Amino acid sequence: MKPIQLQLKQISYSYNGEKQVLKNVNLDISQGEKIAILGANGAGKSTLFTCMNGVITPDSGEIVIEGKKITKKNKIELTKKVAFVFQQPDNQIIAPTVLSEISFGAMNLKLPQEQVLKRVYEAMEYMNLKTFENRTTHTLSGGEKKRVTIADSIVMQPHIYLFDEPTTALDPLHQQMLEEVLEKLSQQGKTILLSTHDVDFAYRFAQRVIVFYKGEIIADDTAETVFCNNKVLSMSNLKQPILLQIQHILMQKGLLKQCNIFAKNIQQFQKLI
Amino acid sequence: MEKHFEQIDYFAYHSPFRKYSAMSKFIFTMTLLLLCLYFNNIAISCYIIVTMLLINVLKNNIKLYDYIVMLSIPFVFVFFGCIAIAIEIHFENHIIIYVTKQTVLKSICVMARTFGAVSILYFFTLSTPIYQMVFVFQKLHIPKILTELMYITYRYLFILIEIQHQIKIAAISRLGYCDIKTSLKTFSSCIANLFILSLKKAQKHYQAMEARCYTGELLFLQEKQYYNKTTTIKATLYILSILLLKIVLRGQAL
Numbered sequence: 001m002k003p004i005q006l007q008l009k010q011i012s013y014s015y016n017g018e019k020q021v022l023k024n025v026n027l028d029i030s031q032g033e034k035i036a037i038l039g040a041n042g043a044g045k046s047t048l049f050t051c052m053n054g055v056i057t058p059d060s061g062e063i064v065i066e067g068k069k070i071t072k073k074n075k076i077e078l079t080k081k082v083a084f085v086f087q088q089p090d091n092q093i094i095a096p097t098v099l100s101e102i103s104f105g106a107m108n109l110k111l112p113q114e115q116v117l118k119r120v121y122e123a124m125e126y127m128n129l130k131t132f133e134n135r136t137t138h139t140l141s142g143g144e145k146k147r148v149t150i151a152d153s154i155v156m157q158p159h160i161y162l163f164d165e166p167t168t169a170l171d172p173l174h175q176q177m178l179e180e181v182l183e184k185l186s187q188q189g190k191t192i193l194l195s196t197h198d199v200d201f202a203y204r205f206a207q208r209v210i211v212f213y214k215g216e217i218i219a220d221d222t223a224e225t226v227f228c229n230n231k232v233l234s235m236s237n238l239k240q241p242i243l244l245q246i247q248h249i250l251m252q253k254g255l256l257k258q259c260n261i262f263a264k265n266i267q268q269f270q271k272l273i
Numbered sequence: 274m275e276k277h278f279e280q281i282d283y284f285a286y287h288s289p290f291r292k293y294s295a296m297s298k299f300i301f302t303m304t305l306l307l308l309c310l311y312f313n314n315i316a317i318s319c320y321i322i323v324t325m326l327l328i329n330v331l332k333n334n335i336k337l338y339d340y341i342v343m344l345s346i347p348f349v350f351v352f353f354g355c356i357a358i359a360i361e362i363h364f365e366n367h368i369i370i371y372v373t374k375q376t377v378l379k380s381i382c383v384m385a386r387t388f389g390a391v392s393i394l395y396f397f398t399l400s401t402p403i404y405q406m407v408f409v410f411q412k413l414h415i416p417k418i419l420t421e422l423m424y425i426t427y428r429y430l431f432i433l434i435e436i437q438h439q440i441k442i443a444a445i446s447r448l449g450y451c452d453i454k455t456s457l458k459t460f461s462s463c464i465a466n467l468f469i470l471s472l473k474k475a476q477k478h479y480q481a482m483e484a485r486c487y488t489g490e491l492l493f494l495q496e497k498q499y500y501n502k503t504t505t506i507k508a509t510l511y512i513l514s515i516l517l518l519k520i521v522l523r524g525q526a527l
Contacts, residue, residue: 050480050484053484054483054484055480055483055484076486076488079483079484079485079486080486083484083485084481084484086477086480086481086484088477090432090435090474091474091477091478091480091481092478092481093428094424094425094428094478094481094482094491095424095428095493096402096403096404096424096427096428097404097496099494099495099496100404100493100494100495100496101493103492103493103494104482104485104491104492104493105485105486107492107493107494108485108486108487108488108492109486113494116494117494120494133496134496136282136286136402136404137428138428138431138432138435139286152485156485156486
């Protein structure tokens, strides 16, 4: 069992003291975990991420990162260790060129210029953006902008990555590329949390699935267990992943043996049948 | 207007001069501008207008048509301004409107001088993207608040243009611009919507900046720029040619 990297204890948050968006959220996240956060619109997923990254301070509760309790004074420690990739790249990109945009986070870490440059080039290489160095950000396509925003986070070399609905508005090619990048980051020992409505992607990628309903966690288990819980799925307007549905149909028709192994991708499914 | 702005940005971004030091270009432009304004000579102004046209068309890869279209915008303002200079009005028993050789010459001189200056500034604008200009302003120790505002405005302009374009298309698709009355109504709602959206966007941007350890100062790495010896020599020779022209034309009023 890997040590706990990030702990949320009894986190509550409300906008302008009115509607409570997060209600007593408790969450333990271990290093290297691949977690998908699911839930209907307005369930509190994005607010949870902004809390985890230190952009907003919860009304009550405690955040502990790598054993260190986060207070208002050391909030920056959280921002340094937890990177947040926003849903809409246009809400994140602020600099005029790709180079300056990617350098923004590293420059804010007050690193020496040579080190910033080294990190920027590494991030560009990682996201296949080498040829985009001097491109103006407003001339990039949606997929390219997404790559830039991921490079924005990579350059800060965080321990935890938060992706807010990363597949939104991406074409299949960019979606595949994104999944590959997430896998690569995960293999490097980084912890990845993503919020999504794409159940197939969540099922394929995540080991652990957390479901939010009106600011509360209603399920926190392995992807297979959560996606077999019809009550949770209907409460949060979710559907079962297509592979799981097919597997269940085949089992009901007797075309596939009853088993507790669930295929997460086509290759695994082929092996199973 | 937005098309024009995007076009200028496009030309500046694709300019062969883009990679050269923005500061060198700024010094060259300012020197030329000072000479053009100080000499106040029709021949020198025309020389600058023609050479700038040639540089922009032949070296900066801008189509002659596009360049003339771009120049036509300030031309309208300058032309009417010069008409006002050329015309003299006297109020005695009757109102007398007349032109003299001097006033016509004066207005031509103003027009040539203005166009000379506009051509020089166009060269700078069409060869230097806005973010490089902001970099020059930073080097010149212009207050940070202004340069940061310039960066953000530059980024925002494109976002808002894109949103405005989308809103407009959505409105057109629902007959929002079918007649003048509806167009005015739709336009006002579009502007109001754009204003609200820009506020929301600003809030989101601030969050995104905070998510990357923003502490009140916009820090970026700048694009590498080159100092080119040959180009500098050519620029110096060009300035010298203007000085030489002034010597040749010494004693001539225009």
